[in-house]
Amino acid sequence: MNKKIYMALGIALICLITSTFVMADEICGDVNCDGNVDMNDSLLLANYVSYPGQYQICSEWAAEVTGNGEINIADAMLIGNYVSYPDNPGYSLRCQEDLSVPEFNTSAVAVIVMLISPISAYFIIKSRH
Ligand SMILES: [Ca+2]
Ligand SMILES: [Ca+2]
Numbered sequence: 001m002n003k004k005i006y007m008a009l010g011i012a013l014i015c016l017i018t019s020t021f022v023m024a025d026e027i028c029g030d031v032n033c034d035g036n037v038d039m040n041d042s043l044l045l046a047n048y049v050s051y052p053g054q055y056q057i058c059s060e061w062a063a064e065v066t067g068n069g070e071i072n073i074a075d076a077m078l079i080g081n082y083v084s085y086p087d088n089p090g091y092s093l094r095c096q097e098d099l100s101v102p103e104f105n106t107s108a109v110a111v112i113v114m115l116i117s118p119i120s121a122y123f124i125i126k127s128r129h
Pocket of ligand 2: 064065066067068069070071072074075
């Protein structure tokens with residue numbers, strides 16, 4: 001019977017690791033989600049804000065790099081400067097951390113449910129015998 005608990009813990013651990021990787025997937029400034037922040041992101045964002053509805057970005061969180069809560073041309077320019085002048089601390093990207101929190105909470109709830117359900121199932125089975 002202990003094997004089942006180890007299995008449940010193993011599944012929960014895999015779930016936790018997976019959710020961590022999902023969170024790490026979004027990179028601040030990587031608006032086309034190809035894993036890098038480069039000029040293509042700056043250009044895409046400039047087009048996205050200039051021509052509404054004609055361009056798609058994969059993450060609004062990653063596009064809001066100035067930290068003012070709005071996505072506009074200033075964000076596209078900052079990504080461009082960030083890519084062009086990587087050593088200039090004045091061009092650092094400031095995506096807001098709090099937008100990723102609900103995702104984390106969802107994952108945490110999923111982990112807790114995955115942890116609790118096999119354990120409670122074990123006790124229900126055990127009590128019947
Ligand atoms: Ca990119
Ligand atoms: Ca902004």
